[in-house]
Amino acid sequence: MIKIDGLTKKYPGGKGIDNLSFTVDPGEVFGFLGPNGAGKTTTLRILMGFIHPDRGIARIKGRDTIEERTALKSLVGYLPGELHFFEHLSGRDLLRLIMGMHGGDRELKQKCDSLIQRFDLDIGQKIHKMSKGMKQKLGIIAAFMLNAEVLLLDEPTSGLDPLMQKTFIELIQEEQERGTTILMSSHQFPEIEKTCQRVAIIRDGNLLTVADIGSLNRMKCQIFDIRAENEKAAAFLRQSKLPIVHQNGLWFNVAISGDLSVLWQILSQTRISEFHQRPLELEDTFMQYYR
Amino acid sequence: MFLSWPFFKAMFKEQRSSLLKISGGFILYETLLSWVYPAIAKTPAVGEIVDTIPSTVKTVFGVSPDARTDTFEAFFSSQFLARIWTLIMAAYGITTANALLAKLIDNGSLALPLSAPLSRSQLLATQAALLFVNNAVLIGVTFGGVYGSTRFFKIKIDKTAYFKLSLLSLSFFSAVSSYAFLFATLGSKEKSLAYSYGVTALFYGLDVIAGLWDKLNWAESLSLFHLLKPQDVLEGTVKPASAIIGLAASAAALLEIAGWVFEKRDLPL
Numbered sequence: 001m002i003k004i005d006g007l008t009k010k011y012p013g014g015k016g017i018d019n020l021s022f023t024v025d026p027g028e029v030f031g032f033l034g035p036n037g038a039g040k041t042t043t044l045r046i047l048m049g050f051i052h053p054d055r056g057i058a059r060i061k062g063r064d065t066i067e068e069r070t071a072l073k074s075l076v077g078y079l080p081g082e083l084h085f086f087e088h089l090s091g092r093d094l095l096r097l098i099m100g101m102h103g104g105d106r107e108l109k110q111k112c113d114s115l116i117q118r119f120d121l122d123i124g125q126k127i128h129k130m131s132k133g134m135k136q137k138l139g140i141i142a143a144f145m146l147n148a149e150v151l152l153l154d155e156p157t158s159g160l161d162p163l164m165q166k167t168f169i170e171l172i173q174e175e176q177e178r179g180t181t182i183l184m185s186s187h188q189f190p191e192i193e194k195t196c197q198r199v200a201i202i203r204d205g206n207l208l209t210v211a212d213i214g215s216l217n218r219m220k221c222q223i224f225d226i227r228a229e230n231e232k233a234a235a236f237l238r239q240s241k242l243p244i245v246h247q248n249g250l251w252f253n254v255a256i257s258g259d260l261s262v263l264w265q266i267l268s269q270t271r272i273s274e275f276h277q278r279p280l281e282l283e284d285t286f287m288q289y290y291r
Numbered sequence: 292m293f294l295s296w297p298f299f300k301a302m303f304k305e306q307r308s309s310l311l312k313i314s315g316g317f318i319l320y321e322t323l324l325s326w327v328y329p330a331i332a333k334t335p336a337v338g339e340i341v342d343t344i345p346s347t348v349k350t351v352f353g354v355s356p357d358a359r360t361d362t363f364e365a366f367f368s369s370q371f372l373a374r375i376w377t378l379i380m381a382a383y384g385i386t387t388a389n390a391l392l393a394k395l396i397d398n399g400s401l402a403l404p405l406s407a408p409l410s411r412s413q414l415l416a417t418q419a420a421l422l423f424v425n426n427a428v429l430i431g432v433t434f435g436g437v438y439g440s441t442r443f444f445k446i447k448i449d450k451t452a453y454f455k456l457s458l459l460s461l462s463f464f465s466a467v468s469s470y471a472f473l474f475a476t477l478g479s480k481e482k483s484l485a486y487s488y489g490v491t492a493l494f495y496g497l498d499v500i501a502g503l504w505d506k507l508n509w510a511e512s513l514s515l516f517h518l519l520k521p522q523d524v525l526e527g528t529v530k531p532a533s534a535i536i537g538l539a540a541s542a543a544a545l546l547e548i549a550g551w552v553f554e555k556r557d558l559p560l
Contacts, residue, residue: 080560101409
């Protein structure tokens with residue numbers, strides 16, 4: 001449904017994306033992860049036809065997202081990462097505007113009303129008086145009410161409270177049952193874990209991996225917090241082959257996937273004063289890619 | 292359809308309050324001028340004082356050196372139409388074009404309308420149509436205000452001449468708005484405003500300089516403002532038809548270029 005092939009976009013500052021390639025299957029919920037500035041929003045903007053790539057192709061349903069951007073908008077719902085609306089309008093006016101621009105049939109109105117109720121949003125309020133969370137709900141309603149075949153969501157739960165995050169996850173699951181293809185960038189690992197079949201992880205504009213959630217779960221690494229007894233022991237740990245992800249004074253944060261014998265072997269050669277194993281989270285696996 | 296009616300309505304709602312405020316200001320000022328004119332017209336000393344003003348100074352106030360000074364048209368043009376009104380209308384066109392495009396690109400508000408099946412050219416055409424309609428409303432209010440206030444204070448005017456001037460004004464401010472739209476498609480809201488005001492100030496400066504020094508008369512033809520001389524149109528010494536057509540064609544051409552630039556540009560939405 002979505003195909004990105006060799007997509008490259010460089011900004012004057014040096015950031016952007018470099019030779020990005022992946023596909024999203026029809027009906028799939030696909031997570032798009034990476035630290036801030038990794039290139040997630042740039043990719044989504046090219047898919048929306050807002051910016052032109054230097055090289056490469058992005059297609060939705062086989063149609064070029066730049067050449068056929070206007071026609072494609074009938075198939076796509078978009079939630080931008082930074083939400084800015086027409087501030088003097090009320091939520092109701094904005095939703096009416098979007099419905100009107102998309103044809104404004106009765107089905108849209110019904111879906112819109114049900115989403116308003118579900119997200120418990122006061123749409124009579126002027127947008128400039130709305131909180132960030134309320135604006136986010138408005139953006140979600142605006143994107144989901146369209147019954148689009150493809151949803152492109154940039155940080156969709158940013159600013160939502162935990163209850164609304166749960167509602168959002170249920171909504172994604174319902175859309176998935178309806179057969180909607182969803183590409184979603186997020187930093188919310190629980191929501192990615194609960195909703196996505198596969199994830200792409202990018203850093204500094206480069207694709208690090210595309211993996212299904214199941215295999216990432218199997219790759220879950222083990223995280224250890226280790227405190228060296230003194231500076232000499234700390235120096236030894238620094239020079240060792242331990243996969244240190246963070247160091248603060250005598251404290252070392254080590255992430256190991258698979259065989260732990262290397263860890264025991266190194267620790268047996270020096271002196272440590274404290275040793276803790278952290279509960280494992282999928283987030284920790286992602287973090288390996290983020291760093 | 293080439294324009295988006297739902298978007299037009301929503302954006303009109305956004306712009307409505309500034310339109311109302313400016314309209315109210317125009318009507319109040321016109322009423323004031325029409326109220327004081329009969330008293331001034333009855334005082335011959337005022338006409339004598341005006342006659343003693345050097346032609347260069349008259350030029351600065353947008354009055355042609357050889358124009359009459361004893362008519363309502365002369366009074367109304369020098370006190371309002373020739374400079375104050377023209378500059379307010381030009382500033383409104385520039386500021387509104389900036390608010391309708393460059394500002395919305397900068398703050399990301401265009402993401403939602405451009406997520407609908409609406410091309411960038413359609414969006415630009417809708418915004419331009421909105422600004423032209425707003426210009427027409429302000430021009431209508433201005434000349435409607437003149438009709439109303441002169442009727443109330445029993446001042447005779449040539450309504451046809453005012454109608455011709457309103458058509459010329461519409462073409463003129465459509466051209467100003469169009470180059471403001473073109474600049475709005477090129478860069479940030481700050482740059483867009485700076486370029487639009489810069490070009491307008493240049494045109495205005497050329498118009499004034501040309502009137503101050505005979506040797507620099509040629510500079511007037513480089514200025515857009517030489518096409519809008521309210522007093523000359525109202526007194527019938529200038530036929531505005533060719534200027535109306537030329538300015539309207541320029542506005543259309545500038546918008547066509549703006550549409551082409553806008554389609555090619557990267558939008559950080």
